[in-house]
Amino acid sequence: MTKNLDRTEKGLIISLPVLIALGFILPEWIVNYIQVSLGTGLVALGVMLQMRAGLVSFGQGLYFCIGGYAAGMAGKFLGVSDIFVLVALGLFASVTVAFFAGFLLRRYREIFFAMLSLALSMILFGLLSKLEVLGSTDGFNLPSATYLGWAPEGDTAKYALYVATCIPTIICTILLNRYLRGPMGYVGEAIRENELRVEYLGTSAHRAVHIKYIIAAAVSGIGGVLWALALGHVDPEMTNWTTSGQFVFVSILSGTGNIVAPLFGTFILEIVRVYAVEASPNTWQMILGTLMLLTIIFLPKGLWSLIQKKKAAISTQKMAGSES
Amino acid sequence: MKTFLKKTILSTSICLTAVTGSALSYAAADEVKVGFVTFLSGGAAGPFGIPARNAAELMIESINAGKVPAPYNSAGLAxxxxxxxxxxxxxKQKVADYKKLxxxxxxxxxxxYISSGSCKAIAPVAEEEKKLTVFFDCGTPQIFEDINTKPEYLFRTAAHATMDNVAAAKYVLSIKKDASSIAGINQNYAWGQDSWRDFSASMKKLKGGVKVSTEQFPKIYAGQYGSEISALLTKKPSIVHSSFWGGDMEALLIQGSGRGLFSRSQVILTTGETAMQRLGPQMPNGTIIGARGPNGPLAPDNELNDWFRKAYFDRFGSYPTYPSYHMVQAILGVKAAADKAASTEQNKIKSALKGLDFTTPSGNVSMALSGGHQAITETAYGTYKYNKDTGKGTLVNIKRYAASCVNPPANMKSLDWIESGFKGANCQ
Structure with missing residues (x-):
């Protein structure tokens, strides 16, 4: 069994108890940032997954929002607060929408894909802003999560939700890693390089893109549910282009080199933002912008390339050592 | 594998020390840390966030130096x-930011908190964190009516938005007694929708048989209102209501006055005050102007207000608008409570602030609703008149409405109160 696991997967499995333990050790406010970063990190994963196939989704907020609103509406109108039901609903809603939208989107590439995904997400934004029942732009609050009839309170509820956020995030990440290592995953890179050849080799590029799109929507939907539960509130801002843009920002910043890169990237960006606001509450965006520019200029493959470069350096050293 | 683990542990521990190290600085005993959250960037920063921050800076300095007039002439908070x-x-991470703060x-x-969306998200968290939190500007009545019905640590020192529109309806009917139809042009988001709902419901209750001729909901920050103005012109309503703010309102004023909208219908702008100084002669005479409470030019004559307007003008080169007044209301509320309790301990401030009556540049604020956690104030509306000699816009025919006249009584939801025909309203 363990033979089939690669390094990343082993690391992820070890990181789960570490993450959960951190929830008890670290001050609560940092845990809170980790928790929301895991939620949005899942969406960034979805963006990164599509980026591997050369597709930049500028509207991933659509599925983030669908997940959050599905959970919120189940709570508001049906009184459901069970986290398993909420995650399942968010997943179902986003996958259903992605299945149908995919027929359209799979035919487009490059800027056309980016603009079309953006347009779809902004349709939802406009719609939700008009709906007074759903609180319009103010959004509405979610109930506290329950777990198969167990309704914790106070600090227990915070830890329970944190643990309940860590587990699905790690599971999704491992599954995505599996997927990317499999033939369907590598097809993505092949499509990015030369779509025509992929077709000649006997695979449908449309179908592969469609599947990728649905998988990205599924993780984004789960991320939306988890994020909304952590915040306790949803509003249409979730599907605004600024939110989607941030997911792209994270993917570029962290790089597409490894599956955990977007998760780390989200957290790092969040912490940088927090300290930027603290250092300069009026011009904190400039600090983030500068960071983005520097990353693009000096690390075109993202922050993760720092780790990869180091690894490569070590292995060449070893090679040299064994030869002598 | 081992190196990976080592690296992870190393990097997390570095992060930890960096992050917690700075948390260990404790506040000195004679100092109280107050976190201020307003829009410092984005579309709402210019018209709301920055004036509020400016007012906060001015008040903090003046309070620390003990320079505010009586009854706030003692230095600091207690x-x-x-x-x-x-x-x-x-x-995007408002709750996480609050927890960090x-x-x-x-x-x-x-x-x-200026946005009602932020207030909705923070309302339950303030109770969870058991931290004295004062909302200073957001308008939705839902905060204490639906979301946080048993507030303990949460207060709001500004009256909620229902007051603005109930008073707007009363004022406009006193000016235009023969009004037969109303129309609205409001931004298509929560604030615009709520404002129009309260205003149209109040109009229907105050004057039976009044018809709604058209409801326009352009999207926020649209900037171009050509087709909406055409619709308003062709329907010829007696009254046009708008809760536009900031650049949108200025655009509506300039585009609408050019096409005669303001001479054909009586226009009422519930937040019009923020544009008065900027537009001057471009604002049509006769427009009804509100300021979300007795703020700015609608503020009552008192020493505090004279001092505040002068101090603000001297420092920032313009007169304070209502978000500044709301900020002052919050800071003075906290100061009044701390001075009364003679302590900066939050539980003592909290008990003192509950149900407190205190005076501000915009008159008396009384924490009367939701168990003493939600403020009510009187409010006022006026009609715009441009004075050519002084080159300044003024408000004439100012009418004041007592707090008990335009706010629901305790334990009654705002919309239910309007629907009940303003049950229990005391308008003398």
């Missing part, structure tokens, strides 16, 4: 100096 921490409300920065009191 003698303790205010140490402010400003953060930007324009953030409370837990890491060690804010003793949080004053903030």
């Amino acid at each position: 003698g303790a100096k205010i140490n402010p921490i400003f953060i930007d409300e324009n953030s 409370v837990q890491k920065d060690g804010a003793d009191i949080v004053v903030g």
